[in-house]
Amino acid sequence: MTVQEPVETPITEIELEVRDRNCFFVRLSAETDCLIRLEELIHRADGDLLQYFSVRETPPEDVLDMAASESAIAEARLVRNGPDGNLFQFVVSGPCVTATLADTGAITRDVSAAGGVGRVVATVPAHVAVRTVVETFRTRHPDSEFLAKRERDQSPPVRTKSGVHTILADRLTEKQYEVLRTAYLSGYFAWPRESAAQECADALGIAQPTFSQHLRAAQSKVFTALFDAAVDDT
Structure with a gap:
């Protein structure tokens, strides 16, 4: 066949x-x-x-x-x-x-x-x-x-630059991706921090607890994908 x-x-x-x-x-x-x-x-x-x-x-x-x-x-x-x-x-x-x-x-x-x-x-x-x-x-x-x-030819969305990014984006909900991307671009993960959680939430037009909830869920999925893949490769 x-x-x-x-x-x-x-x-x-x-x-x-x-x-x-x-x-x-x-x-x-x-x-x-x-x-x-x-x-x-x-x-x-x-x-x-x-x-x-x-x-x-x-x-x-x-x-x-x-x-x-x-x-x-x-x-x-x-x-x-x-x-x-x-x-x-x-x-x-x-x-x-x-x-x-x-x-x-x-x-x-x-x-x-x-x-x-x-x-x-x-x-x-x-x-x-x-x-x-x-x-x-x-x-x-x-x-x-x-x-x-x-x-x-069909290609990954503009937000993705490699197959790894595509996989991660597919695992995240649209809101989780938006929150994670906004946090990254706004310098939330920088040290010293360039934007607070409230500032990121305000930019997205959502409440700060909602931002934190989506961010925590997105981080969990990213880390799971990253470290599960690392275990599979060993």
């Missing part, structure tokens, strides 16, 4: 260029001449978006000053300084490119900007029309251009 290998269905990837100064990340790159890139995107239960952006070549205070005047950004704070740039945490409650893509059913893969020109890459599920995604995007962000459409 011949066993057929599962056939991987290609996914559609689209790329857009954005010059719309109403987009905060585009305007920031234009006015401060910085390099900005989305590192993580989390959809909160209240409908707001939790975004982590790395920003290079501009003082942190300039970023925070501009964020304070941005109506779409409910909260902004500097998480950490680093040699490769500064990491900022934004709670976004208004229109933005990632919200536009989510509304159409597309999945954000990459967002970056330099010199007032933004680049957005997204994947479009088979049941969603690419034309609808592009037309909606260009309607909401007028100064934008559709650059490319390409077919890609």
